Amino acid sequence: MNWVVKTLTSTLGRKLIMALTGAFLSLFLVVHLIGNLQLLKDDGGMAFNIYADFMGHNPLIQTVSILNFTFIILHIITSVILTRLNNKARPVSYAYDGKSSAWSSRNMGILGTVILIFLVVHLSNFWGKSKLTTFEAGSYVPYVTYGEATMQNLYDVVAISFQEWWLVALYVVSMIGLAFHLSHGFISMFQTLGLNHSKYNFVIKIVGYEFAILVPAMFAAIPVFMFLNLQGGLLYLFAGIGVLALVVGAMVSNGHKQQLAV
Amino acid sequence: MNLTLKIWRQKNNKEKGKMVTYKVQDISDDMSFLEMMDVLNEELLKKGEEPVAFDHDCREGICGMCSMYINGHPHGPERTTTCQLHMRSFKDGDTITIEPWRAKGFPVVKDLVVDRSAFDRIIQAGGFVSVNTGVSVDANEIPIAKDVASEAMDAATCIGCGACVAACKNASAMLFVSAKISHLGLLPQGKTEKNRRVQRMIAQMDAEEFGACTNTGACAAECPKSISLVNIARMNREYFAAKVASEA
Amino acid sequence: MKLNAKSPEGVLAEKWDKHKFNIKLVNPANKRKYDIIVVGTGLAGASAAASLAELGYNVKSFCFQDSPRRAHSIAAQGGINAAKNYQNDGDSVFRLFYDTIKGGDYRSREANVYRLSQVSVNIIDQCVAQGVPFAREYGGLLDNRSFGGAQVSRTFYAKGQTGQQLLLGAYQALSRQVANGKVKLYPRTEMLELVIKEGKARGIVVRNLITGEIESHSAHAVLLCSGGYGNVFYLSTNAMGSNATASWRAHRKGAFFANPCFTQIHPTCIPVSGSYQSKLTLMSESLRNDGRVWVPKKIEDAEAIRQGKKTPEDIKEEERDYYLERRYPSFGNLVPRDVASRNAKYVCDEGRGVGKTGLAVYLDFRDAILREGRKVVESQLIEYNGSVKEYEKAKGKPYDELIYVEGKKIIEAKYGNLFDMYQRITDDNPYETPMMIYPAVHYTMGGLWVDYNLMTSVEGLYALGEANFSDHGANRLGASALMQGLADGYFVIPYTIGDYLAKIGHADKLDTADEAFKEAETEVKARIEKLLAIKGEKSVDDFHRELGKIMWEYCGMSRNAEGLKYAKGKIQELRKEFWSNVKVTGENDELNQTLEKALRVADFMELGELMIDDALDREESCGGHFREEFQTEEGEALRNDEDYAYVSAWAYKGENQPHELHKEQLTFENVKLTQRSYK
Numbered sequence A: 001m002n003w004v005v006k007t008l009t010s011t012l013g014r015k016l017i018m019a020l021t022g023a024f025l026s027l028f029l030v031v032h033l034i035g036n037l038q039l040l041k042d043d044g045g046m047a048f049n050i051y052a053d054f055m056g057h058n059p060l061i062q063t064v065s066i067l068n069f070t071f072i073i074l075h076i077i078t079s080v081i082l083t084r085l086n087n088k089a090r091p092v093s094y095a096y097d098g099k100s101s102a103w104s105s106r107n108m109g110i111l112g113t114v115i116l117i118f119l120v121v122h123l124s125n126f127w128g129k130s131k132l133t134t135f136e137a138g139s140y141v142p143y144v145t146y147g148e149a150t151m152q153n154l155y156d157v158v159a160i161s162f163q164e165w166w167l168v169a170l171y172v173v174s175m176i177g178l179a180f181h182l183s184h185g186f187i188s189m190f191q192t193l194g195l196n197h198s199k200y201n202f203v204i205k206i207v208g209y210e211f212a213i214l215v216p217a218m219f220a221a222i223p224v225f226m227f228l229n230l231q232g233g234l235l236y237l238f239a240g241i242g243v244l245a246l247v248v249g250a251m252v253s254n255g256h257k258q259q260l261a262v
Numbered sequence B: 001m002n003l004t005l006k007i008w009r010q011k012n013n014k015e016k017g018k019m020v021t022y023k024v025q026d027i028s029d030d031m032s033f034l035e036m037m038d039v040l041n042e043e044l045l046k047k048g049e050e051p052v053a054f055d056h057d058c059r060e061g062i063c064g065m066c067s068m069y070i071n072g073h074p075h076g077p078e079r080t081t082t083c084q085l086h087m088r089s090f091k092d093g094d095t096i097t098i099e100p101w102r103a104k105g106f107p108v109v110k111d112l113v114v115d116r117s118a119f120d121r122i123i124q125a126g127g128f129v130s131v132n133t134g135v136s137v138d139a140n141e142i143p144i145a146k147d148v149a150s151e152a153m154d155a156a157t158c159i160g161c162g163a164c165v166a167a168c169k170n171a172s173a174m175l176f177v178s179a180k181i182s183h184l185g186l187l188p189q190g191k192t193e194k195n196r197r198v199q200r201m202i203a204q205m206d207a208e209e210f211g212a213c214t215n216t217g218a219c220a221a222e223c224p225k226s227i228s229l230v231n232i233a234r235m236n237r238e239y240f241a242a243k244v245a246s247e248a
Numbered sequence C: 001m002k003l004n005a006k007s008p009e010g011v012l013a014e015k016w017d018k019h020k021f022n023i024k025l026v027n028p029a030n031k032r033k034y035d036i037i038v039v040g041t042g043l044a045g046a047s048a049a050a051s052l053a054e055l056g057y058n059v060k061s062f063c064f065q066d067s068p069r070r071a072h073s074i075a076a077q078g079g080i081n082a083a084k085n086y087q088n089d090g091d092s093v094f095r096l097f098y099d100t101i102k103g104g105d106y107r108s109r110e111a112n113v114y115r116l117s118q119v120s121v122n123i124i125d126q127c128v129a130q131g132v133p134f135a136r137e138y139g140g141l142l143d144n145r146s147f148g149g150a151q152v153s154r155t156f157y158a159k160g161q162t163g164q165q166l167l168l169g170a171y172q173a174l175s176r177q178v179a180n181g182k183v184k185l186y187p188r189t190e191m192l193e194l195v196i197k198e199g200k201a202r203g204i205v206v207r208n209l210i211t212g213e214i215e216s217h218s219a220h221a222v223l224l225c226s227g228g229y230g231n232v233f234y235l236s237t238n239a240m241g242s243n244a245t246a247s248w249r250a251h252r253k254g255a256f257f258a259n260p261c262f263t264q265i266h267p268t269c270i271p272v273s274g275s276y277q278s279k280l281t282l283m284s285e286s287l288r289n290d291g292r293v294w295v296p297k298k299i300e301d302a303e304a305i306r307q308g309k310k311t312p313e314d315i316k317e318e319e320r321d322y323y324l325e326r327r328y329p330s331f332g333n334l335v336p337r338d339v340a341s342r343n344a345k346y347v348c349d350e351g352r353g354v355g356k357t358g359l360a361v362y363l364d365f366r367d368a369i370l371r372e373g374r375k376v377v378e379s380q381l382i383e384y385n386g387s388v389k390e391y392e393k394a395k396g397k398p399y400d401e402l403i404y405v406e407g408k409k410i411i412e413a414k415y416g417n418l419f420d421m422y423q424r425i426t427d428d429n430p431y432e433t434p435m436m437i438y439p440a441v442h443y444t445m446g447g448l449w450v451d452y453n454l455m456t457s458v459e460g461l462y463a464l465g466e467a468n469f470s471d472h473g474a475n476r477l478g479a480s481a482l483m484q485g486l487a488d489g490y491f492v493i494p495y496t497i498g499d500y501l502a503k504i505g506h507a508d509k510l511d512t513a514d515e516a517f518k519e520a521e522t523e524v525k526a527r528i529e530k531l532l533a534i535k536g537e538k539s540v541d542d543f544h545r546e547l548g549k550i551m552w553e554y555c556g557m558s559r560n561a562e563g564l565k566y567a568k569g570k571i572q573e574l575r576k577e578f579w580s581n582v583k584v585t586g587e588n589d590e591l592n593q594t595l596e597k598a599l600r601v602a603d604f605m606e607l608g609e610l611m612i613d614d615a616l617d618r619e620e621s622c623g624g625h626f627r628e629e630f631q632t633e634e635g636e637a638l639r640n641d642e643d644y645a646y647v648s649a650w651a652y653k654g655e656n657q658p659h660e661l662h663k664e665q666l667t668f669e670n671v672k673l674t675q676r677s678y679k
């Protein structure tokens, strides 16, 4: 299996790790988002709590979640290795650097760090609270009973947290960071994996930008809506997102046409 | 026009360098950038100072020898080689900053001259078709579709100047390496040994301590020969496939 | 000394095969016991080094650029000839041979040229096998074009970058042998002396251009593939670094220099724009297929244009002189290079030149654009039942404009990259206003004298590519220099060198500690020290520019005895001044580009003088050598086969001593000597 190690420690191998873990994380984002959108249902948090309970106890989901953590750590470690390698490749920097690439593509590390800080806050806020305490030991998290089942009332924790304006602000800022990270990362992932073809590049571009903007936008909308007490605003959200999707689509295809014209 | 030039001066690989400011007068629009440098050098020489060392040869944009990083861009503001850049791209009173390519893989030799032999070593690792002189079959025996041939040609247009490395924030050489891998990998003659080629060239590229590609696209945006990012994707594909499928 | 060209006896077509059979071979197991030095990594050098290494010899390969891939061959645009007859238009080895001999104005050796035509076929096979991406047709087969006025389409090309692609092919083959350990590369290393002992070439002395170290390299044979000497003229289409030092140093050590005055002036180059000009850029010859060459009929018009009072568009059709079409009705704008160049000079001398300097003529694409545009538009018109009105309505543009737009598209597809290059350099748009062109030095047919084996008059010293004189006579045809470089390197030297090596045996090699090497090193060091010690007032470029001016004025497109004699005196003066008043800054032990130039220019000045001697000796006009005293009534070149059907091979006789002329008589058994006529 020596060739595997050799492959994965080459520059291209490391890039492969970035792309594959990035792809997995992107997929995770979608699943996570679908769950989280339950928060905006006007049902006092039932749907969300049931979903959270399921996610917390299903063995398959548990395995996937371990994978998820592994991947995020792998993504981070590899990014640190790559960044150090890349910095070493230019020991003396330019006195005058003209910069001929997109800002986000040059600052993936900084954007990643924003996401990392967010992750720490986010996890200690919710996941930590829910995992590190148990019913018997006395919990930070209140419990709720739906019919037969008793479970943590995570919804309450979330709802209370999102009354703090600074936390909401942190979420929004972080999601903007994520959006920039993905605006380069998503398309870049295809390039890394070797999926670049003049016929299909436009599709990748459209999907990439839509993904990079819509997913974080919806994530960010959740705390904002809850802060403004707009539960039940799913419909508004979807309407808003729909408009955003059209705008992004128009901008990308316009940019693409101009690029072709050059 | 009159210009202020800030130029990197460095005596040799061991000593430290610094930016030095010079003035040049009466520069004509029709001069090439290198002719403007000639004017400066004549003046320096006549004052008894050492002229600025820089690489150049064909002055036609094809040998890939010229290599100045001008105002933050390899080969300057236009999409061409330094030798094909003309002074009409600048205006009277401008300050122009001129630096050498900067990369671990391209150590500075003197002033604006760098050592690009790393590129030669990458080609030596596998950038060829293994045929000896004289054993070949008739040239028309292997038909090659026109579009495939012209795609290979587009990749083969690379002049090996190193602007891609200079432009990349990671000093990555992937555009250069991928251009050769694409050129040979696209053609039937080169396909036979493509697994070996891609693995060996990339191993050499890593050994030369070029950075990893972050897909910023700066290389392709600055390439004087418009080598496309598609080549990097093709190289990645070939590399992963080779790693998974090949014996070695 | 009687020159022996060693042309094999017998029937022309069988000479090479017979010769290959008759020469000695080196046993395969013994090949690794031989070392060969190859100076130069252009088409000739890279192909030779790679092929010899493949055979098993140990090769050391030298070039002054930072990478072998940057040799000047990279700049060739147009293409490479080969007698493949893929187009079924009647081409053959004999026809290519005939065209080349005739094009060279019957001043080259039959046997060599025939061999060149024979192996031309193998070159294309070889290059394709290496992955050279030649242009193809839709069927997947190789495309050809006709080039340089040839009557058949035998030119293979890779966009406008044929030289680049061929060189990269050879460079890659070379790189493969570097990886195999059979070739050791010495980039940024310049040969400054040849080492000879007992009449045999034993090695070279080089300067490491980065550290300044003077080093010796020993070998069983030395191959000079160091390119042409066009930069004697200062301004030329050659790369800035192209130089004659390797050849000249060998010449001073005993290698004869052949036909030095045969230089090719290319008619389509971008004119000089100012005194700062450092080099000239070639615009591919293919442009003459569609462009029409003209100047104003009246001197007053030309003057008005020069002063910026009139533009070319102001000159009415009947006021234009399409002088090539007028003088050569059958060939028109496609007359050979020397004829086109000379005529441009004539009209400019008459005061009818254009451009700021008056040293330029127009190359006009207006008619080509309209002609091609009309073709397209007329074919499109059919779709609108021939109604111009409907057609205009559908396209939203007036008819005349449509013709222009469509025609421009066609011309753009053919010459787009050349037009872009022209515009980048001159800031003029050649789609809208005529290009301006003027002749410039491009290629040197002369070079070190070699026999059929490519060996110079020094044993064990070979010359390949543009560095030798052998195949192009007094004038080279387009797309044949690339062919010759690769023929020499891939298909001639690998055979012929064995003959010599087998004869001397592998023990016959000198140690670099030998006094012959030490002497040569001392000589080189002394030369460098002398240059550094002068500390004069004038820059190397000042001298080079002056030399170039003298050469261009008196030994350029046309020459006469009086001018040549005057020029000789001027060069001698200049040379004296150089050695007392040149300024070379810096030290030897560092990268010192001023010193590099000084060493080269010193040799150019000596070579310039020899070119003049040769031009004076040759009292006839042939090919690129036009002596004003020898012309027909119509002003065409007048050859003198009776007295001058020989190769001039000059021997060096010592510092400031006159050279000695040896003549290799040329015999023509297979072609009839005729006067070239393009009327």
Ligand SMILES: Cc1cc2nc3c(=O)[nH]c(=O)nc-3n(C[C@H](O)[C@H](O)[C@H](O)COP(=O)(O)OP(=O)(O)OC[C@H]3O[C@@H](n4cnc5c(N)ncnc54)[C@H](O)[C@@H]3O)c2cc1C
Residues within 6 Å of the ligand: C039, C040, C041, C042, C043, C044, C045, C062, C063, C064, C065, C068, C070, C071, C072, C073, C074, C075, C076, C077, C078, C079, C080, C162, C163, C189, C190, C191, C192, C225, C226, C227, C228, C237, C238, C239, C242, C243, C245, C246, C282, C442, C443, C464, C465, C466, C467, C478, C479, C480, C481, C482, C483, C485
């Ligand atoms: C602009 C241009 C366009 C052309 N287009 C065509 C064309 O379309 N078709 C065609 O057939 N021909 C063309 N030619 C001519 C042709 O390109 C050259 O004649 C040919 O490439 C010469 O090849 P070469 O190998 O002999 O020498 P070069 O390619 O000149 O190589 C010389 C080598 O010698 C080395 N060298 C020289 N001196 C020393 C030294 N002292 N020490 C160490 N190394 C040294 C150099 O580093 C270099 O590697 C063109 C020429 C020019 C200038």
Ligand code: HEM
Residues within 6 Å of the ligand: A015, A018, A019, A020, A021, A022, A023, A025, A026, A029, A075, A076, A079, A080, A082, A083, A108, A109, A111, A112, A113, A115, A116, A181, A182, A184, A185, A186, A188, A189, A190, A192, A193, B212, B213, B214, B215
């Ligand atoms: C939900 C979280 C995240 C997602 C979905 C994500 C996604 C991605 C994707 C798709 C890529 C592109 C990979 C490629 O170019 O092939 C990428 C690159 C990158 N990511 Fe992340 N990422 C996340 C979190 C992070 C974090 C926490 C960090 C670091 C602290 C980080 C640092 C980087 C860096 C530096 C790169 C660029 C690597 C390179 O191209 O060299 N990411 N990410």
Ligand code: FES
Residues within 6 Å of the ligand: B055, B056, B057, B058, B059, B060, B061, B062, B063, B064, B065, B066, B081, B082, B083, B084
């Ligand atoms: S000098 Fe040759 S590309 Fe610029």
